[in-house]
Amino acid sequence: MSSVPTLQVRNLRTEFATRAGTLRAVNDVSFTLERGRILGLVGESGSGKSVTGFSIMGLVDAPGRVTGGEVLFQGRDITKIKPRELRQLQGNRIAMIFQDPMMTLNPVLRVDTQMIEAVRAHTSASKAQARERARETLAMMGIASPDERLQAYPHQLSGGMRQRVAIATAMLHRPDLIIADEPTTALDVTIQAQILSEVQKLARQQGTSLIWITHDLSVVAGLADEVAVMYAGRIVEQGGVDAVLDSPLHPYTAGLIGSLPANNRRGSRLQQIPGMTPNMLQLPPGCAFAARCARATAACQAQPEQTEPLPGRLVRCFHPALTASAPSAVSTPGATAPQGLEARV
Template sequence: MPNPAATAAPTLEVRGLRTHFHTRAGVLPAVDGVSFTLERGRILGLVGESGSGKSVTGFSIMGLVDPPGRIAAGEIRFQGRDLVAMPAPELRRLQGNRIAMIFQDPMMTLNPVMRVEAQMIEAVRAHSGASKAQARELARDTLGLMGIPSPEERLRAYPHQLSGGMRQRVAIAIALLHRPDLIIADEPTTALDVTIQAQILSEVQRLVRQHGTSLIWITHDLSVVAGLADDVAVMYAGRIVEHGPVDAVLDQPLHPYTAGLIGSLPSLNRERRRLRQIPGMTPDLLALPPGCAFAARCPRASAACARQPELEAAGPAAAQGALRQVRCFHAGQPAATELA
């Protein structure tokens, strides 16, 4: 059950998180000073290209960063308690119980040589004193909550006997077994067809609202975030470059990188025109420029961009009245040649 003393605190507060990987070529800052707050029952979309640091942020929160990676600085406060400073045994009691993760590949959750029921019963009893019969009943009911037909039959199946979409539903059901306070989902629907993806997104959104769970949905797909999230944080080169209510950010992006991501969506391009794209490549994290990491690709870049911009408040979002943040010296100023 949630900690009663911590109910007044946000579900998650990340402050100045830095996760570095120590390689032979040097120190790679995969996450470089990330900060955000997630309130109870809210859904945050964490968006960016491959290598932006979004998945490493999720793994850092879960305490799943393995050597040569390590959290170099910052705080990760879950209901007021700092996970970074927490003793390992106490952290393990939270993992899979109050904090759960859904992986892109369901086979990272599912054991291919165990029946679904054995895995789910084991997951229940690892964090509770439930009997085997009680654990099995909870497993069956949770499969039903995920919209899985014939849950009794699915319990007796092995993972290879299920379709890709069904395996992912089972993996999500395992994450939901203990009704966690925080779920981190790392692109769990990317490999699924759009129909199955839409069904899973709808079910996840309903369950989050029902139970007051906080959710971080990590993705590169802005169309998924548009229909799912309350807020969005856009990451580039290990840093958040824009953060705010999802409708405000997608309707009126302030950072040129966010504008580029939105402009590259096929649905927003005019008929018979070339698909818009962001020029250049993502920078090498082992050799980041001293100033803005996006400057070399940016149509708004100026001499000021030789300095590193801070993530600063950008005024209240229209209609929502919620604060937006952006890391840019030229926020919201269109350039004549911008992603033309």
């Protein structure tokens, strides 16, 4: 078994050219994902987490483009390979699950047609063999009567069933890496829990590495091995999921956790992060979170580098909360709540 990590992202930068200027959606993002591990990529809406996933997949469309850094898939920089070689990896060794299943499913083709084509695009399997693999994968996802589902058109399935089919399609080739962009956000908690269980089982049994992009910390807490918190295009904190959620070092991470309903007394106002997310076209020269942070000092006018103040804990902050007495970044009631962060508890 190879000791090379499944994925190494090094100083990744993705920019969008607009009439108002250059928007740096992903700015110097780095992380490593070992085989069979699950990384939760979390943050507010607009923090850059989805663009990070699209950049890794090579799916950033104009006017956006990857302008720097490396994406090493099993040791090979896939930002430098030819488009034909990249297409051989996409959907085969690397798969993506989208929030909207209709980005995966063609509304005018039956499910079996689409899944059989997905199998045969990357293998020499016969039509019968491809159909059997599709049926087995649907059953693996807990879909009852898989033969009937194969005969259906997407519009004949419920929203939850369509998402299961889309996830099953991504899993057809037992890929080495799956990037999931909030695929269970629109599903009820029962269906969500079943899908998360199946995905976690796949990672453990098949050695598949998984990046789960979400704003839901409760999902990350139950699913991921590691977590990376993004803010304004950068990863501001990363580490083991239990360590980060139990003892956050960055004030933004602390603010997200503190704003969860479960972490507030019944009947009291929710704790909130003051201010608004900065304009990505006009980011301040220093720490992007400084204007919202109770710990900010003059040092925060410079851009903080990533440090490792504790073993296995990486953070971009001049004042990480290394002691229980560190001041909180959460404001008094009445401030603006973080955008896009909703916990299902």
